[in-house]
Amino acid sequence: MPRGNCQGQGWWHGKFRGCGYRLTTGREAILDILSRSEGHLSAEDIYIKVHPRYPNVGLTTIYRTLDVLSNLGIVYKLDFGDGRARYELAEGPKGAHHHHHLVCTGCNRVIDYADFIDEEVELLQQTEKGLGKKYNFRINNHVIQFYGLCDKCNGKK
Amino acid sequence: MPRGNCQGQGWWHGKFRGCGYRLTTGREAILDILSRSEGHLSAEDIYIKVHPRYPNVGLTTIYRTLDVLSNLGIVYKLDFGDGRARYELAEGPKGAHHHHHLVCTGCNRVIDYADFIDEEVELLQQTEKGLGKKYNFRINNHVIQFYGLCDKCNGKK
DNA sequence: CTCCTTAATGAAAATGGTTTCCATTATTAA
DNA sequence: TTAATAATGGAAACCATTTTCATTAAGGAG
Incomplete structure (x- = not known):
């Protein structure tokens, strides 16, 4: 354990x-x-x-x-x-750890990735700040996801 | 017309x-x-x-x-x-024009924004490229959205 | 520890967006 | 014009999630 x-x-x-x-x-x-x-x-x-x-x-x-x-x-x-x-x-x-998701639309497999997390998070924070101010929004969540076909599903067809 | x-x-x-x-x-x-x-x-x-x-x-x-x-x-x-x-x-x-979405979870209003689109799109493309190579994914779509409360809904409570 | 208020629960029914079924209609290539 | 078949609509099915409601149990007061 x-x-x-x-x-x-x-x-x-x-x-x-x-x-x-x-x-x-x-x-x-x-x-x-x-x-x-x-x-x-x-x-x-x-x-x-x-x-x-x-x-x-x-x-x-x-x-x-x-x-x-x-x-x-x-x-x-x-x-x-x-x-x-x-x-x-x-x-x-x-x-x-914080991560985002990569979704295969063929088999619904989901891969957690953290590879570009730092850059993404930094941009997201900047954007949140800017948007929050411009549109007077209190932003408390975001979604960032990529959709595509994994190697298996890509080969199939 | x-x-x-x-x-x-x-x-x-x-x-x-x-x-x-x-x-x-x-x-x-x-x-x-x-x-x-x-x-x-x-x-x-x-x-x-x-x-x-x-x-x-x-x-x-x-x-x-x-x-x-x-x-x-x-x-x-x-x-x-x-x-x-x-x-x-x-x-x-x-x-x-290409835009992303800012969603109010209070009243479901959706604002299209294009303010940081260039930076976002650039990062997304980089990320897509990197992830595609690393995980052997053919990425053909992404979602980026912010959720929060608009000024009206924020004031209400 | 016991009592009491009321939050939490499960089973069944309801909900609601979306999909499927199937007999009928309409598009289009020949 | 005709034949093959894609497209259609209405009803029913689907299915994840929510609501209803009578019952149970958590936990503060005493």
Whole structure:
């Protein structure tokens, strides 16, 4: 079992309690799965992973919890254009690094990349600042994604 | 009636015919509406605009046509995260300029901006090139969008 | 520890944008 | 004009997500 868990298993408890949310079995189970899994899980993916150990956590609770987590900034809600939302821990005990996504429209594979992240982030921050001022917007999120065909899907046709 | 229509009303005919698509009343009506309207129309928006003049063009045809147009690169299919797709002419007779989008999550207003487009596009091209080579991807699309609250929605709460 | 308020829950039903089915119509090449 | 078949519309299906509502359980007060 890897070291590096910031504050033990309950690192999110504070954030939860601080906002008046109750700690429940379902919520802990969902966060547990999210922190054990590599990103990009759909609600159903999570349901399937949670269900064996906690058969009485319903899909509705998954959706509701993900909504809360997303609002708290604990998870990112992602949209890769395949009709279902995906979720990944914003920054878990594993200390995942900031990255963007490269989506294959052939097989829906998603590659996390961080190669040009610094330049991208710098430009994004500049742009956010400029746009925020010009249009009087309070920008609090951005999406940058590339779509294309991976080598496998590219060869196929 | 503004000048500037490149090749008259039928500028898309060639692209259509060249790909084996037939020219139908419905398709012409939809393209007509798209080129007369300012961007970001949903399928239903288009249906409502087309219906008075062509009451026998159904919503199904709207969806099917938009899919064709999107595949031909004549329209962009946009997703602003509100659960319905939006469409805008990629480059019509009006000669719309390339732009990105700034989305208010409060009122769903969308602002087209082109302020940092040059820098953004340059970085995107570099990144596409680098990522394409490193991951052996044929990248053919990207999304860059900012989300936030416009001045109105920001003040409200 | 027990009680009480009310947030949280699950199952089922509803929602709503989009797609599919299929019999009919219309386009276009010959 | 005709024949082949692409395109169509209306209804039904689809399916991820949300809502409803009666029940359960978290956690502060005592």
